[in-house]
Amino acid sequence: MIAKMVYHVPVFGWMLKEAVRGSGTAKVLFLVNCVLMWLLAIVTFGYPAIILPALAMVLVVFVLLILITTG
DSSP states (O other): OHHHHHHTSTTHHHHHHHHHHSOHHHHHHHHHHHHHHHHHHHHHHOHHHHHHHHHHHHHHHHHHHHHHHHO
16 A cells, blocks of 8 residues: 555656566666665755765664564
8 A cells, every 4th residue: 555655656656666567677777766866966955965864774774673683
């Protein structure tokens, strides 16, 4: 259900759907587009565009560490 909602996001949704269901080339192009969008955000917004993904990854790493240690 969440995947369907994400697939309905105007630009990002169809790229993600194509990356999930498409060929290997579509997956590579999706990753390239994500990196280019991140670089564009860095050029546009500067330092916060670098810091916010790093802060989001802190939460992901904490959750992974908790899952690993609980067994």
